[in-house]
Amino acid sequence: MKLKTIVIAGTGQAGFQAASSLRAEGHDGEIIMIGDEPGLPYQRPPLSKTYIKEGRADRLLLRPESFYETNAITLMPQTRVEAIDRRAREVKLDGGDRLGYDHLILATGARNRRLPIEGGDLRRVVELRTMAHADEIRDLIAAAQSVVVIGAGFIGLEFAAMARGLDTDVTVLEAAPRAMARVVSAPVSQHFAAYHAATGVTIHFGAAAARIRNDGTGAAAGVELGDGTVIAGDLVLVSVGVAANDELARAAGLATDIGVTVDENLLTDDPAISAIGDCASFVHPLAGARGRIESVQNATDQAKAVAARLAGKGAAPYGAFPWFWSDQGARKLQIAGLTGTADRHVVREGEDGKLAVHCFAGETYVGLESVNAAGEHVTARKLLSEGRRITFSDLREHEFDLKSLRAALAG
Ligand SMILES: Cc1cc2nc3c(=O)[nH]c(=O)nc-3n(C[C@H](O)[C@H](O)[C@H](O)COP(=O)(O)OP(=O)(O)OC[C@H]3O[C@@H](n4cnc5c(N)ncnc54)[C@H](O)[C@@H]3O)c2cc1C
Structure with missing residues (x-):
């Protein structure tokens, strides 16, 4: 059946891509995007890298306003979907209006976790997810003497590098024993800990924030650890x-679990509702277990897959090859594959901060975590997305030179 009206809840990376790809795939019915943020859809990655410093909002936009007009995409910013009436196939908006849909795409993303500690709601305690957060931080950082970052994940460390670049004193507190522990191997964690330390960032591992101190006026003055140390x-x-x-x-x-539960076609348990991007919990064939992937690649590729299905181009199970990047000062981390399944790592270090960590699950090559090595990252992506099983022995035979292995396989 041809769909008339497709409503997209969420105007972030995934919502934008779904609308754009629906038109590109030939959907000629209505497309309505509803998002609670103001303005045009924009990309988040620069928020923690360049945007706070440069303040160029125009560089963040995924497309100019004319794109939505040309493609007859109705954009409803600053509008929240409050509820879904599945029987009537309608969404209820915060202003009280109701909008009918033939298919609804949930692209509602994710929000930052809060730390349930004393002082979390003081002034000058900030988070970073939206352009509005970044604008607030820009104003505050200009007057700050020293910054404390709680959490040495990708965003915390990108922000730390950016703040250090502004000549601010920066201390990062991380409860785990190493940086980005949830998502990268120990050699990559160590590489980045050393890099940030060399630029003057202080990082404390095994340091759980217990309380944020009040300066007496209701603003943050520092962070107290469990043992009473104050940063x-x-x-x-x-x-x-x-x-x-x-x-x-x-x-x-x-159905929901760690997100909105979807099947291999990114459909919820209602055939008229799909979910994509950061909010969707799915089983990636390379992971073998349910999870969410928080990346631009995942948001984009899931949106494309759903758009193709809704435009009648077929419904192949979703399994786009995952990749990711994080820019931290002068270091570009790139990840090809789902390397979290690895139990064996081969590390190759080069000059100028270059690093390649080849990741294996048993004998099977599952991915590459690399730093300042764009060529290797691209080759790993090509090799691994071709679907052929690559083993430890294959790579050892080629002295862990991916280009050489790829050439041999092609020949
Ligand atoms: C600072 C930062 C840096 C990042 N850097 C990288 C990077 O270097 N590389 C990378 O791959 N990824 C990066 N990411 C992650 C990437 O941006 C996300 O994975 C991506 O934005 C997910 O897209 P999404 O559309 O699923 O969710 P989002 O971009 O979060 O969009 C969801 C939108 O839906 C809105 N919404 C939620 N509920 C409702 C509702 N009920 N009604 C209406 N609107 C609603 C939200 O407000 C939001 O605007 C970064 C993220 C951040 C925050």
């Missing part, structure tokens, strides 16, 4: 991971 700072960034925005789905009676 002074007049700006505190809390970056301790995200949680899926799945309440809308749950309230509508859809």
Whole structure:
């Protein structure tokens, strides 16, 4: 059946891509995007890298306003989807209006986790997810003497490098024993800990924030650890991971777990509702277990897959090859594959901060974590997305030179 109206809840990376790809795939019905943020859809990665410093909002936009007009995409910014009436196939908006849909795409993303500690709501305690957060931080950082970052994940460390680049004193507190521990191998953690230390960032591992200190006026003065140590700072960034925005789905009676539960076609348990991007919990064939992937690649590729299905181009099970990047000062981390399944690592170090960590699950090559090695990253992506099983012995035979292995396989 041809779909008339497709409503997209969420105007982030995934929502934007779904709208754009629906038109590109030939959907000629209505496309309505509803998002609670102001303005045009924009990309988040620069927020923690260049945007706070440069303040060029125009560089963040995914497309100019004319794109939405030309493609007859109705954009409803600053509008929240409050509820889904599945029987009537309508969404209820915060202003009280109701909008009908033939298919609904949930692209509601994720929000930052909060730290349930004393002082979390003081002034100058900030988070970073949206352009509005970044604008607030820009104003505060200009006056800050020293910054404390709680959480040494990708965003915390990108922010730390950016703040250090502004000549601010920066201390990072991480409860785990190493940086980005949830997502990268120990050699990559060590590489980045050494890099940040060399630029003058202080990082404390095994350091759980217990309380944010009040300067007496209701603003942050520093962070107190469990043992009573106080790290002074007049700006505190809390970056301790995200949680899926799945309440809308749950309230509508859809299955949820660590996000909105979807099948291999990214459909919820209602055939008229799909979910994509940071909010979607799915089983990636390379992971073999349910999870969420928080990346631009995942948001984009899931949106493309759903758009193709809704435009009648077929419904292949979703399994796009995952990749990711993080820019931290002069270091570019790139990850090809789901390397979290690895139990064996081969490390190759080069000059100028170059690093390649080849990741294996038993004998099977599952991915590459690399630093300042764009060529190797691209080759790993090509090799691994071709679907052929590559083993430890294959790579050892080629002295862990991916280009040489790829050439041999092609020949
Ligand atoms: C600072 C930062 C840096 C990042 N850097 C990188 C990077 O270097 N590389 C990388 O691959 N990824 C990076 N990411 C992650 C990447 O940006 C996300 O994975 C991506 O934005 C996910 O897209 P999404 O559309 O699923 O969710 P989002 O971009 O979060 O968009 C969801 C939108 O839906 C809105 N919404 C939620 N509920 C409702 C509702 N009920 N009604 C209406 N609107 C609603 C939200 O407000 C939001 O605007 C970064 C993220 C951040 C925050």
